[in-house]
Amino acid sequence: MFKGSIVALITPMDEKGNICKNSLKKLINYHIMSGTNAIVSVGTTGESATLNQDEHLDLIMHTVELADGKIPIIAGTGANATSEAISLTKRLKNSGISGCLSVTPYYNRPTQEGLYQHFKLISESTKIPQILYNVPSRTGCDLLPKTVIKLSKLKNIIGIKEASGDLSRVNNIKNYVSKNFLLFSGDDASALDFMQLGGDGVISVTANIVAKEMSKICKLALDKDFNSAREINKKLIDLHETLFIEPNPMPIKWAAKELNLILTDTLRLPMIQISNSTKISLRNILKKINLSFLEKKN
Template structure:
């Protein structure tokens, strides 16, 4: 169910910093028409840490309303409190979302046993499919392959977004889990290599602004057209890299505004707008990936 190009969606905001309904509708239509296979909301790229509980609920309502069942919706439900993670997850039961993406508890740095018990408790509290999310650079804790093996034996823990960027990890994990356990890259720059080593797809930042290209990249790979997939990946590489020239989602929001996908590139503090010196850098990356050539298409996706 979850494979190919899955976008880690930005949360569009208006000039006053409130969730922008029109931009959300445009983004969803853009991803449906571009071939994105699923949408992740309320993740790191979606600035979930700065949204209130009411805003989180509003975002989920908008996603379900505008998607109309045309594309699976995965919701970021992670917390560094197990009780809070359970509460957030249970609130989504029977809502229409397809799965939850649960990040490792950040800041408090639990042991591997603590991580296992945390994710087990959340999974056992719900019938919703759970996708683990490991991104040590952000959280300060690393979910090790041996712990992933233990968690993969829990019925509704169906996969992991592995965002270490360490390609050796997928080889280690593949040896320890069942064939149907979903392995998703969380790093655009190494996503093709990740899939070549047995991954199912990528939860992509790049797909926010190059949705068709990322969907095409994954389709080419899955259809055995590896050489063409590599050529496309090379064309996108500068974009993969420059979207992290400042902390995510600063550059990708600027790029989305530049392409007319969202009305404003507003961010919530402590995130600040893209530094002016980097405008030309990101714009060149958009040009290299042929995103500027298709700008006119984006404005029609309302």
């Protein structure tokens, strides 16, 4: 259903912190034109933790409307309370989304059985395809391969975004799930290696600003042309890494504003603008990259 370069879309805001729908339209069109394979709307990169549920749902629905069927929309529906994740998912019934991305319940530090029961109950509450999301550095819990394998047997759990950075998990999962179960990298810096080991693509932060190049890398990798993919990826390695010097999505929003993809780099507290030193580092990296990759300022 989904393969290749999937962008974890930032949420553009105006100077007062309200959703900027003009910038959202520009971003969506940018990804449609650049060959991005799908959009994750209001995932953790989209600042889901600082949006209330009505804003969260309104933003997803507006993204679906603006995409107009030209690109699949995957909704971020994870929460640290199982009931809240189910509520978000149920409210998106018949919304036009193509799937849900559900992050592990942060802060609670559930056991593996607790994680299994959490995702099982969500799965049983909907017919919408579900993609698991494991990012232990942000959530404080780790969805282990044995639990992923168990969850993969549930009919509408179709894949996982694996952002632990542990590349051994590709084989540890892939060897024990059906061939249709999808594995996505959640780490841009190692995404190409992840795909070379058998992954199906990346749910990418970097793609917010170099969508065409991330799409090319993924297409080449899926075609098993890893040498050509690596040549392109070499140009982006410093960018992949520098975008995570400070907590995501602070650096990527600044970079998107610098490239005129959004009007402001406004974030909601407790997220703040990046430091001047990080701005300098990012600006230098952007200058080193072939500017045909990027959205130039008017």
